[in-house]
Amino acid sequence: MNTVKKAFAFIELAFALKFLSNADLVKHWGLLKREAFITIWMIISLSLAGFILAKARGSYVMGFLSLSIAFFSLYLGAGLIGQTDLSLVSGFPPPASYSIHSNTNKKDTGGNFIVNDYAKAIVLAKQQHKPILIDFTGWACVNCRKMEEQVWSKPTIKDLLRQNFILVSLYVDDRKALDHPFIFDKHEIGTIGDKWAAFQSLNFKQSTQPLYVILDEDENLLNHPLGYTPNENDYRQWLECGIHANNTKQ
Numbered sequence: 001m002n003t004v005k006k007a008f009a010f011i012e013l014a015f016a017l018k019f020l021s022n023a024d025l026v027k028h029w030g031l032l033k034r035e036a037f038i039t040i041w042m043i044i045s046l047s048l049a050g051f052i053l054a055k056a057r058g059s060y061v062m063g064f065l066s067l068s069i070a071f072f073s074l075y076l077g078a079g080l081i082g083q084t085d086l087s088l089v090s091g092f093p094p095p096a097s098y099s100i101h102s103n104t105n106k107k108d109t110g111g112n113f114i115v116n117d118y119a120k121a122i123v124l125a126k127q128q129h130k131p132i133l134i135d136f137t138g139w140a141c142v143n144c145r146k147m148e149e150q151v152w153s154k155p156t157i158k159d160l161l162r163q164n165f166i167l168v169s170l171y172v173d174d175r176k177a178l179d180h181p182f183i184f185d186k187h188e189i190g191t192i193g194d195k196w197a198a199f200q201s202l203n204f205k206q207s208t209q210p211l212y213v214i215l216d217e218d219e220n221l222l223n224h225p226l227g228y229t230p231n232e233n234d235y236r237q238w239l240e241c242g243i244h245a246n247n248t249k250q
Contacts, residue, residue, distance in 0.1 A: 003055050010048040014041055018092055025094060025139035026175050026193075034094040038079045041093070045073035090149045091142035114168040116192055118199075121168035125217040131246040132219075133165040133239075136200045136211040138173040138193075143228045144210045147235075154232050160239045165214075170196035172209060214242035222246055 017032075017040055024032045049069040056062035072088075079086050079093065086093065114121050118134075125132045137144040151157055161167055174193040181190040184198045201207050204225050212229075214222045222245040229235045 007048060007052060010044055010051070014044050017041065017044075021094055022140035025098065026173050028176065032094065033100045034096060034098055035080055035100050037093045038076050041089075042073045042076045045069055045076065049073065087150060091145035095145055095148060114166070116170060116174060116196070118168055118170065121166050122217070122219065125166045125215075128166065129217060130164060130166050131217070131222060131242055132215045133161070133167045133242075134211075134213040134215065135167060135169040136196065136204075136209050136213070137169050137171055138209045139171055140173055141209045146230060147210055147228065151230060151232055151235050156236055157232060157239070160236065160243070164239075164243050170199070172197040172200065212238075214239075214246075216246050216249060220249075222249075 017037065021032045021037055024030070046069075049066045052062055052069065053066040056066060075088065076086065114124070121132050121134075124130075135144075152161065172193050174191060174196070176192045178190060178192060178195060181188055183189070184202075187194075187198075189195050189198055197207065200211060204211065204213060206225065206227075208227060211225055211227055213225045216222055222242045223238065226235070226238050229238065
């Protein structure tokens with residue numbers, strides 16, 4: 001039992017790092033970039049594998065468990081050599097855009113992409129006559145990262161996003177202070193995240209993330225907002241529905 005408790009201590013340390021990573025993303029500290037996070041998780045995994053192996057004492061079960069954890073560490077290592085599709089832990093490491101090789105959090109959609117600037121999205125939509133895809137998201141949102149890494153990365157989805165939409169991601173947990181705080185529904189809106197959370201709640205009556213909304217260039221809703229949808233075909237059909245609705249109105 002004592003061995004189990006010590007083994008779980010390694011797991012708790014890994015999850016504690018995830019919470020620290022969330023704070024780092026929300027506060028924009030830049031301390032735990034993706035490579036640093038993965039490296040520390042690899043060290044924790046290898047340490048756990050070594051601990052279990054030392055306690056195995058001829059046990060095939062514990063030996064196999066130790067070997068499995070060691071292989072998991074090698075799997076994580078793929079994230080250090082350019083492999084971004086770590087599907088087993090998707091959503092837990094920082095996004096691929098939050099890297100030591102990048103100074104931005106720009107998602108790899110290959111097209112028009114805007115962060116926290118809804119007004120700019122409207123301007124581009126009117127200029128290019130494309131619908132706006134609002135991505136209500138969060139720096140610490142696991143399901144948001146899963147959608148980006150497992151659905152948006154698919155070639156068919158990426159092409160649809162690149163060719164047919166002005167994509168704007170609005171981070172509801174962004175703690176950057178607004179230049180001019182204001183009062184909304186008796187609550188002070190003092191940060192960028194507060195602003196977008198209120199915008200989502202007021203206009204679309206939902207407060208969960210991710211939430212995807214398609215508007216035309218005049219800000220009219222083109223189809224029903226969509227939440228977490230890990231099925232590529234379902235998400236593609238929803239996007240195509242919005243595109244069709246926009247083309248029909250023009």
